[in-house]
Amino acid sequence: MKITILGGGGFLGRKLAQRLAAEGGLDGRPIAELTLFDLAEPAPLEAPFPVRRLAGDVASAADVAKAVPEGTSVVFHLAAVVSAAAEADFDLGMRVNLHGTLAVIEACRKLSTPPRVLFTSSVASFGGGQSALLPDEARQVPGNSYGAQKAAAELLLADASRRGMLDLVSIRLPTVIVRPGRPNKAASSFVSAILREPLLGLETPLPVGEDFRVWVCSPRRAVDWFLHAAVMDTAPLGIDRGVNPPGLAVSVGEMLAALTPAERALVRSEPDAVIAGIVGGWPAEFAATRAKKLGFAPQEGVPAILAAFREDDLAATRADRGM
Amino acid sequence: MKITILGGGGFLGRKLAQRLAAEGGLDGRPIAELTLFDLAEPAPLEAPFPVRRLAGDVASAADVAKAVPEGTSVVFHLAAVVSAAAEADFDLGMRVNLHGTLAVIEACRKLSTPPRVLFTSSVASFGGGQSALLPDEARQVPGNSYGAQKAAAELLLADASRRGMLDLVSIRLPTVIVRPGRPNKAASSFVSAILREPLLGLETPLPVGEDFRVWVCSPRRAVDWFLHAAVMDTAPLGIDRGVNPPGLAVSVGEMLAALTPAERALVRSEPDAVIAGIVGGWPAEFAATRAKKLGFAPQEGVPAILAAFREDDLAATRADRGM
Missing domain, CATH: 3.90.25.10 (UDP-galactose 4-epimerase, domain 1)
Incomplete structure (x- = not known):
């Protein structure tokens, strides 16, 4: 099977790639090729299968089409401009978080078999505050551009999934801790x-x-969720493809x-x-009731x-x- | 005040224009100029103020910018590809319903004063079925492309509103009856x-x-809601700019x-x-509880x-x- 990670040079994309390399396969099937795609060419990865490393613009349909070749079974769409950056630069956030997602839909619908798409949405697409215990039915009323772009992308991907262009699971990630690196200006x-x-x-x-x-999760658990979303039976989801993971x-x-x-x-x-x-x-x-029933x-x-x-x-x- | 109706040649756009012409003003202020914009040039309108009639593509930022000149106070964004057409032609629906809305955001943010924007979203952005009595907090889980595009457009417009690019009210219109014309292939x-x-x-x-x-409304009542949304105090809405009207x-x-x-x-x-x-x-x-409190x-x-x-x-x- 062929797998693509968009945002494959990022913190979580790299960890996901390393896990795939360690396991050599997915769902009991060997990996024939892994494509890592990011703004800058991702670093080399030691793996028991060929690894393509591509630099490109996720908002460019042509670039994304190269990253999602015919025969791709799973696309992990992690490419994003995160909350502080999307708030500081509206156009950059729209370009990557919205138009990047549209490019992913365009690439997937060209394939002869609709691929599974794992999309990382975010807890930032919700409000609620300190007293909230949000049920699975909670409405997304984002108070920041990142969350609005993610929620809009979820809707458009879910529609593409309903139409058979792809087979979606959107995971609304908690705050991921412990991030390596240095303190930065992100509020979190x-x-x-x-x-x-x-x-x-x-x-x-x-x-x-x-x-x-x-509301937090570890990078390890996030990768567990990505891999589960890549292989799970999506029929029980119906048209509602968004999951609040536990x-x-x-x-x-x-x-x-x-x-x-x-x-x-x-x-x-x-x-x-x-x-x-x-x-x-x-x-x-x-509450994350549904996600637990779905095996997350x-x-x-x-x-x-x-x-x-x-x-x-x-x-x-x-x-x-x-x- | 300058007013623009995008979709000004359509069924509801025409009725809205006629009402503005009959009243001559809005919120006690005279109308200095009304722009009617549609794919085909809207028919002439007798009015006590100048009426510009423009043909253009709502997905073209340049065309929409011409329709929303400096000094525009209110933009009624009714331009849409409706449910059956958006389901039959995915690309057309995305172009008009999503990219058209992005062009509206671009036009509004260029103005020196953010205009009030009335956006017509739709009951088609919800599911629920015959047994549903949806509360104001109901989540939009659309089962059709038109509803998905409308819900995504609502999110992006609300974010632009939060950022001060425009001042939004989104109305999720019921099925409008009685439509003139002939029976057509729309399910409704x-x-x-x-x-x-x-x-x-x-x-x-x-x-x-x-x-x-x-769940229905008359064209007259829909126009009442548009006019109320154009002049109401939006402060009580906070960042949640979507209204389910009664x-x-x-x-x-x-x-x-x-x-x-x-x-x-x-x-x-x-x-x-x-x-x-x-x-x-x-x-x-x-339930439409909030809309009634807001004076709809x-x-x-x-x-x-x-x-x-x-x-x-x-x-x-x-x-x-x-x-």
Whole structure:
């Protein structure tokens, strides 16, 4: 089988590619070819199958068509401009998040067999705030351009799926922690930073209170969900192709309790009304009833998330930051 | 004030233009110029203000920019490819219903003052079926391309509104009856035909049972809603700019009861499983609680709908059909 990862050079795309390389196949079938597509040519990947690495523009139908050749069985569409960037640059977000998705539909409908498409939507497409426990039927009323573009893309992909151009599963990802790298200007940056920075021996600010709750998942669990979505029976979904996966609702205090006292002491309270205002609008928890019935594995607790970061990313993060 | 009607040559666009011409102003302010824009140049309109009539492509940013000049206060965006046509021709529906809306956003954001935009979305963006009484919080899970494109357009317009590019009200129109003209291949054609054809003395088939319920409004009431949306205070809407207006939930039997016995005898039961299957998925009723609080007038009963058709459209329909 041929598989394509759009956004194959990104944080989650790379982890997904590495998992496919380690497993060599999907759903008991060998992988004949993997295409990694991103704005810059993705890094080489050691794998027991051929790997094509393409640089291109996801908003270009011609570029995406090259990345999704005839015979492609699964397309993982992870290419996105994330929340802070889409808010800062409306046109860039529309180009990548909306028109990029339209290019994916165009590429898929040209194939002789409609491919399975895994689309990463986001919890940012919902409102609700700290008191929310959103049911599966919750309406998406996004308060940011990223969420609006993702929700619109879900609708258009679902229609293409209903028409038989592709076979969709959209996963509305929680905040993924622990992200490697450095603190950045994303409002959610602190959710990873309050775990990552102390593990690196560095101080880090906490802009919200310890009772602040957030809906999270680990990169490992996100990849589990992608792979499940790639092989699951989609008939039970009907025309409703959006899934709220079973993440973990956790408070900042619960996250900090997983650190050692010395690590914990590196997290300094620095209330920031602007950040608290933005992240305070995100829903803190989902019921995720449907996803559990559909076989999506629930996110394990904070200790497992921390252990995964130590095993998978801590050494590389140290190296990247010259430590 | 300058006003633009995109889709100004269509059934509802024409009625809206005639109402503006009759009233001469909006919200107590005189109309300085009205632009009617459609694929074909709209027919002349007698009005106490200058009327520009433009032919163009709503998916062309340049064409729409000409239709929305600097100083435009209100844009009525009614231009659409309707349900049956968008289902038959995916590319046409995407072009007009999605890319047309993107062109409207582009035109509005170039103005020095963000204009009020009235967007006509549709009940077709919902599912639910005959047993549904949809609350205002109901999620849009469209089972047709027209509904998917309308729901996606709502999201993108609402985001543009949140960002201050325009000031949006989206109205999810019920099935509009009584439409003039002839029976056509739209699945909902019979909802108008079972009233219109008997008034013309013609037989007409009824593809569903008399207990079939449908959510309707009259063209007059739709225009009332457009005008209210054009002048209302949008602050109470917050970022949620979609309104389910207070239409009328009515059964086919209740509709037929408004006819005389001789007219009633012209409606012949001809069950059609295909049509029943399509229209059976549409929600039969909405709570419309929010819209009533926001001042949208409720739809009156079937006798008022029939009276409006007799007054406004019956003679013209006879003439058009050579009767």
